[in-house]
Amino acid sequence: MDLRLIPFIIGSLYAGMGIILGILAVIVRGFFGFDLGFILNALLYLTLAHISIKWAPKFLVLLPKQRILVAVYITLAIGILQGLALDFITQEHPWGAYTAYLFIQPIGVGLIAFFLEELCKSNKFKNHKVETKRLEAVEQMGAAISHEIRNPLTAALGFVQLLENDQLNEEERELYLSILKQELHSAENVIQDYLTFSDPNIEKEKFDLIQEVTNVVHSLKPHAQKNEIRIITVLPKNVIIEGDRQKLRQCLMNIMKNALEAMENGGLLKVKVILHYSTVTIRIKDTGPGMTKEQIERIGEPYYSTKGDRGTGLGLMVVFSIIRAMNGTIHAESEVGKGTVFEISLPTIPSDIEIRTMSNIYI
Template sequence: MELIEHFFFNLSLLIVLLFFSMLWVERAESLRTIQIIATVYIIASLLLCFVFTHRIEGHDVILDLRKIPFIIGGLYIGLGPLLASLTIIVRSFYGIDTGFWLTIFFYGSLAILFWRISPWFLKLSSKKRILFSVSVSFLFSFVQSFPLGFADMNQFDVWFSYLFIQPLGVGVIAYFIEEIYKTIQLRLHVVKLKRLETVEQMGAAICHEIRNPLTAAIGFVQLLQDESISRESRVQYISILRNELKSAEQVIQNYLTFSKPEIELVEPLIVHEELQQIIQSLQVLANRNSVHIITNYSYTGAIEGDSQKFHQCFVNIMKNAIEAMPNGGVLTVETMSTSSNMTILVQDTGAGMTAEQLNRLGEPYYSTKGEKGTGLGIMVVYSIVHAMNGRIHVESELGVGTRFEFTFPSSPTLFEQNEIHKNMSVLVMSG
């Protein structure tokens, strides 16, 4: 029973090593990494089998479970030649004897065989691969154990160890490999479905956003075809038609900005001047919602970026903030600057968001406005800020409001120039 106990202990170590390899695979992010993990496992298992060899006293015979990793690695990964070379090299350290020459013949032949049939083997179904692996293990175990039956050894130990434990080990490891493969395939399938779902949501969002202004535009085009309408009505309809087409154009621009957020035009931006222009353009909307806008600027702040995209980003943020206060409120816009960073704070006293909504903010096509929103605007905000090497931090509380904090790298040259201008202004006033 000594050989049986030895083999069972060795097999348990191989299974424990397989368990840790499976945990490693779960964290892998690419198929290439998974292939590397599988190769490391097979080589480590082969070396582990050599560590726990069992030498028969009075015979040049070394018994171990090296065929288990050899068969698995040769069939599943196509590592037959590599594993055969490693087996022969390690076996040479135990002595150049009859067993060594038999190892060269036996594993060299198997290496060539497995290398040739591995592509065919991988095309089989999962059950057939497991069955084939176990059958191969049983066949070669029988061939290897048959001469040992004539040696001065416990016959039950030999036959049970080779004809049961080794095929069992191959079957167990092959089964786990198949399950890991199914898990990987399922993960890739889920990722593919999520991508398709994102594309579907994107298409639905764009269609929804464009359909509304185009439907209105078509209606006014039909009204303009009526020759009996007055000149004043015609001018009014053309103005509305132009605004609706601009809305459709803005949706397309938002999508293009999200899909290609690179900043193509880099120019110096005096932040408080840019923000003031944005606030002026939204003043009508703020008055309509009874929103009072408070500003507190640091007049020394400057960054580098695209003025048009900067406006697009903060128009979206401030417009959302104003719309979050339909019954009135306060919108606060502040800036703080240092020699390294420019911080912009946009805070409202609106409805606020739940923790779940806050965590999902910025996800593709997720909107806190329900069916009325598409989430495209906030996606554009995140894309632009990241393209300008900025960061976003959001805090929100239901019934209290939401606070956006944007941090951008300062432009050192512009910061120094603004400091000089500020100091000169102070000196002139003092004089």
């Protein structure tokens, strides 16, 4: 006994492939001879294929349980017709064939239909969950951004109202204007961070990575000295990469500044550049309080920050976006009480690399 009816029913009802499967079933039957059985099979499958064009759209709008039952009932009805046809041809009572037609085929269709419905249900649930998370991320990111913009704008509005006072002297007016400018600049920075995240717009140019790392370290040295933090660098010479110089500097500045702020009671910040065959890794390690596994997993989310009310997570969100746009990768590891390590890997230009290492210590 063959079970051609099972894939035919499933394919015609769920995939609308009744015509193709019907013709295929007739062709396969032809390999066993062109007899009365072939003629009856051809009539059966070609008729069912024609009917399936109309029943498939109506079938798909039914509820899952209804679809399973309808598929089983249709298979059972066709199985009865097959049994009667076989009885007519052989003039006997082949009970084994009746068992296949009336039990095996309906059960097979029912099981496959059940698994298909469960698979569809699982996929719908997964897609719904993904969509819900996306909406949640957008909502929370929007709330974080609006919060960060509202604060400087509220302050700016207050100083605008103060500037409307005609009795202000020139010194007070200049002070208020200076503060107003700073608040508006803060709001602009938040908007720029969001635009950088959504579209990094990388301008590619060749530049010396070591020079940029050195510049960032020098600019942070006063802040480090104030908090009694030592910065140690281990750098090779002339590591040429291609990317956006300014945006990479922004990334390095953000990560190193976060590391310095984490070490409130002093500590050590080590910046090491490691050369590989076709990539270069910037390793930034601090001796701060570290983070838990849950915090590390959420690093880079647009609405998550370990700084509490002092941050929104937009800084590292932008860092991740920029590094990806430069065809690089970023990885963070941390252990509570032992500090945090950030590793940024970027593609290099091998012909311009000189593998000679030097160390500088900034106190």
